[in-house]
Amino acid sequence: MSISLIIASSDEHFRETIHDSLVNIANTKVIAEYPEVSSNLYIRVLQDLERNPNAALIVDMALDTEDAFKALEKVKQAAPDVYIIVSSYQADGETVIASLRAGANDFLVQPLKRAEFRDAITRMERTPRRAASGESRLGKVYSFLGAKGGVGTTTLAQRQQQTVLVDLDFTANDCAMQVGSSPQHTLTDIGENLSRMDSALFEGLVTRDPLGFFLVSPPDHVEQRVQFTEPMFREFASFLVEKHEAIVIDAGRWISDELVLAALQSSSMVFLVVTQHFPAIRNAQRYIAALVRLGLSQDQLKIVVNQYQKKPDSNLATLDQIQQTLNQPAFYGIPSSASAVASVNRGRPFVADRGAGDLDRAFRAFVDKATGARSATAKSA
Ligand SMILES: Nc1ncnc2c1ncn2[C@@H]1O[C@H](COP(=O)(O)OP(=O)(O)OP(=O)(O)O)[C@@H](O)[C@H]1O
Numbered sequence: 001m002s003i004s005l006i007i008a009s010s011d012e013h014f015r016e017t018i019h020d021s022l023v024n025i026a027n028t029k030v031i032a033e034y035p036e037v038s039s040n041l042y043i044r045v046l047q048d049l050e051r052n053p054n055a056a057l058i059v060d061m062a063l064d065t066e067d068a069f070k071a072l073e074k075v076k077q078a079a080p081d082v083y084i085i086v087s088s089y090q091a092d093g094e095t096v097i098a099s100l101r102a103g104a105n106d107f108l109v110q111p112l113k114r115a116e117f118r119d120a121i122t123r124m125e126r127t128p129r130r131a132a133s134g135e136s137r138l139g140k141v142y143s144f145l146g147a148k149g150g151v152g153t154t155t156l157a158q159r160q161q162q163t164v165l166v167d168l169d170f171t172a173n174d175c176a177m178q179v180g181s182s183p184q185h186t187l188t189d190i191g192e193n194l195s196r197m198d199s200a201l202f203e204g205l206v207t208r209d210p211l212g213f214f215l216v217s218p219p220d221h222v223e224q225r226v227q228f229t230e231p232m233f234r235e236f237a238s239f240l241v242e243k244h245e246a247i248v249i250d251a252g253r254w255i256s257d258e259l260v261l262a263a264l265q266s267s268s269m270v271f272l273v274v275t276q277h278f279p280a281i282r283n284a285q286r287y288i289a290a291l292v293r294l295g296l297s298q299d300q301l302k303i304v305v306n307q308y309q310k311k312p313d314s315n316l317a318t319l320d321q322i323q324q325t326l327n328q329p330a331f332y333g334i335p336s337s338a339s340a341v342a343s344v345n346r347g348r349p350f351v352a353d354r355g356a357g358d359l360d361r362a363f364r365a366f367v368d369k370a371t372g373a374r375s376a377t378a379k380s381a
């Protein structure tokens, strides 16, 4: 049996030691690695378990022990079947018992010793266990990232009902404009109120579109960007996935922004939006390489070709060329539609627009395919 591990530790040396120890143990691999033991660790672990239901977790409690315990309890609550090894410098009875109570299956004292680590892996292999159920009750985060400006990222990030649309494109800040609403509050207010966030407060701070989705917008002034930090985003994301079924993020196109990165890392799927223009595809290639380096898996990344033409003229890339260059199949092709532009001009989401039937159909089929709904019958790229 092969063993997949998820490591959470703010100590780089600890993470490296585990990698080193694994070299000598057959059929083991690290499938995810987190440089912190944060309160929303469970979200990432749940996402990892969806792809690797047999993965086990190693949590380093040495730093921030109290927070690490809280994080551990949340992981165990969210994924009761996951096998957890806890590690710390303190190995007094109290710490060990507290770890076991919080959900650990095993305990390893630090500094890690190879022989002890190997024994822990053997104990884990011998423990009969159920695969952690991949079906989590958490909402899913879907990010849309543009390989270039104007490729249609914002247009595609619109969806309807029970969805929270978070506009993280501080520069463009045009989700609100595109769906025709004028927000009273912004991410700045969300950041200021995070510690007491609940559903009632949340609904007071976001814009509710008549179609039923909640819109969270960046502040009007670009320079206020700094007030909403990456840790704030992570905390906000935990709140969102606990309370809402689907969270759609307009991630703009600046992957060097730490906020955008955090959003992409919390996403079940990242839709990389391209058009058939060569510069967009070239950028997409660079983005894919960067995102994989940053820890996103190929299967989390989906290529969406917007304004897709089956038989493009010679200035545009064909689907085959795109797939070859990006070395992965395109997930979906959204046709070009005059009604997309018309909806923006009218300030109505095209999903609410009767005239936008063609785009609406393509888009619903796309959403079905993305969420795994069965009715995905329309053509996919
Ligand atoms: N499938 C489509 N068919 C026709 N027009 C489209 C389509 N998708 C997007 N558009 C139009 O292209 C323009 C740019 O779209 P959008 O604002 O969504 O792009 P973006 O990638 O978010 O751009 P930015 O970099 O400015 O944020 C808009 O006018 C939009 O209506």
Ligand SMILES: [Mg+2]
Pocket (backbone or CB within 6 Å): 153, 154, 155, 169, 172, 174, 250, 252
């Ligand atoms: Mg945009």
